[in-house]
Amino acid sequence: MDYRDTAEETEYREELTRWLAANVPARRAEPLDDEEAAQERIAWHRKLYEGGYIGQSWPVEWGGKGLGPTMDAILNEENGNAEAPGLPPMVGYIVRSLMMFGNDEQRERFIRSSLSGEIQWCQGFSEPGAGSDLAALTTKAVRDGDEWVINGHKMWTSFGQWADWCMVLARTDPEAPPHKGISAFLVDMKAPGITLSEIVVASGSPETSEVFYDDVRVPAANLIGQEGDGWKIAMTTVAYERGPSDIGMISALRKQLAHLEAQAKASGLADDPAVRRKLALAHVREEQVRLVALEQLSSRATGKPVGEEGSIAKMLQTEASQELAHLAMGLNGAAVITGEAADVTADYFQTRPMSVYGGSSQIQRNIISSRMLGMPRS
Numbered sequence: 001m002d003y004r005d006t007a008e009e010t011e012y013r014e015e016l017t018r019w020l021a022a023n024v025p026a027r028r029a030e031p032l033d034d035e036e037a038a039q040e041r042i043a044w045h046r047k048l049y050e051g052g053y054i055g056q057s058w059p060v061e062w063g064g065k066g067l068g069p070t071m072d073a074i075l076n077e078e079n080g081n082a083e084a085p086g087l088p089p090m091v092g093y094i095v096r097s098l099m100m101f102g103n104d105e106q107r108e109r110f111i112r113s114s115l116s117g118e119i120q121w122c123q124g125f126s127e128p129g130a131g132s133d134l135a136a137l138t139t140k141a142v143r144d145g146d147e148w149v150i151n152g153h154k155m156w157t158s159f160g161q162w163a164d165w166c167m168v169l170a171r172t173d174p175e176a177p178p179h180k181g182i183s184a185f186l187v188d189m190k191a192p193g194i195t196l197s198e199i200v201v202a203s204g205s206p207e208t209s210e211v212f213y214d215d216v217r218v219p220a221a222n223l224i225g226q227e228g229d230g231w232k233i234a235m236t237t238v239a240y241e242r243g244p245s246d247i248g249m250i251s252a253l254r255k256q257l258a259h260l261e262a263q264a265k266a267s268g269l270a271d272d273p274a275v276r277r278k279l280a281l282a283h284v285r286e287e288q289v290r291l292v293a294l295e296q297l298s299s300r301a302t303g304k305p306v307g308e309e310g311s312i313a314k315m316l317q318t319e320a321s322q323e324l325a326h327l328a329m330g331l332n333g334a335a336v337i338t339g340e341a342a343d344v345t346a347d348y349f350q351t352r353p354m355s356v357y358g359g360s361s362q363i364q365r366n367i368i369s370s371r372m373l374g375m376p377r378s
């Protein structure tokens with residue numbers, strides 16, 4: 001397999017790199033607060049779209065460029081290299097799944113405006129009693145004329161405070177087997193009956209939220225696919241979420257590792273065999289993730305649909321990020337406790353939930369062992 005850029009990809013990468021050099025917002029000396037960070041991300045999404053860089057692999061009729069998935073990966077990679085604000089992840093999975101399962105009217109209404117960043121999304125799947133066992137969800141949707149009435153409690157709805165719309169899973173047939181009685185809805189986050197409460201995670205950031213749905217009325221036209229399609233839609237969404245789309249994270253890891261190496265050299269720690277071994281291992285990890293992501297991307301470029309292999313990419317990315325953040329904590333010593341290296345500490349805490357969201361690492365191992373390796377479930 002040849003992972004090098006084609007001539008077309010090289011040209012695109014060069015043009016993009018020049019554009020990024022001219023457009024990436026300057027870093028402010030003092031850290032952004034949560035509201036500013038979210039707004040910066042949304043503004044960057046819109047700027048990239050105006051520049052013609054969002055949606056390279058999306059169909060032309062919905063505002064994309066109709067090119068292969070590698071072009072999106074190049075954007076992610078160069079965005080990471082340029083240390084630009086993060087890209088909106090929901091376009092890569094929630095909107096992708098809406099394009100696959102939504103009807104033409106829904107696509108017309110949402111795809112272009114989501115690619116452009118005019119609409120932001122969140123994902124309302126998990127509940128207090130339904131995370132790994134998502135089919136246990138109890139949020140209900142009951143049909144009432146031309147509307148569905150939703151009641152329930154969702155947990156961990158990330159970006160909910162800033163999202164305009166949410167893809168919500170709700171039980172529409174309580175008599176059906178758990179996986180079959182679920183449907184997926186497009187819910188306006190400003191609809192009456194929705195109450196959101198921020199969850200501040202260990203890094204100190206309210207990056208996620210719990211959302212209460214009390215008699216929330218949703219037009220029947222906002223059902224995605226058919227009644228009972230919710231499980232299929234949810235599994236497709238998470239397969240894209242776990243896949244190799246976020247190759248930008250790898251370039252960010254590479255930058256972080258280079259920074260740590262420079263720091264270790266400057267402080268004399270690079271001569272310590274234990275530190276050298278950890279840095280070498282971090283290089284191996286980063287290369288492992290990169291190759292797996294490239295292999296999965298090239299398989300996607302041939303038109304193969306996403307599947308369980310995303311679990312491997314997700315696990316490796318999680319382990320590489322967490323180990324690197326752990327190494328950074330070690331290299332910074334007491335400064336991570338005194339607050340002198342607050343960014344390193346915040347980064348460490350930000351990597352911790354990676355082994356939980358998008359499906360925990362234990363669940364990814366279950367998927368790899370039972371569905372990919374054919375091992376018995378018990």
Ligand SMILES: Cc1cc2nc3c(=O)[nH]c(=O)nc-3n(C[C@H](O)[C@H](O)[C@H](O)COP(=O)(O)OP(=O)(O)OC[C@H]3O[C@@H](n4cnc5c(N)ncnc54)[C@H](O)[C@@H]3O)c2cc1C
Nearest residue numbers: 123124125126131132156157158353356357358359360362
């Ligand atoms: C920061 C953050 C952001 C999130 N964002 C979103 C979001 O935007 N939208 C959304 O819908 N959800 C979101 N989630 C929820 C996330 O998907 C769930 O937390 C995750 O699926 C685990 O579910 P749970 O928290 O209910 O834990 P549980 O399912 O109760 O799991 C508890 C522990 O038991 C283990 N476990 C459970 N079942 C098994 C099993 N069968 N075999 C082996 N081990 C098992 C788990 O691995 C875990 O270690 C987010 C979570 C976090 C922490």
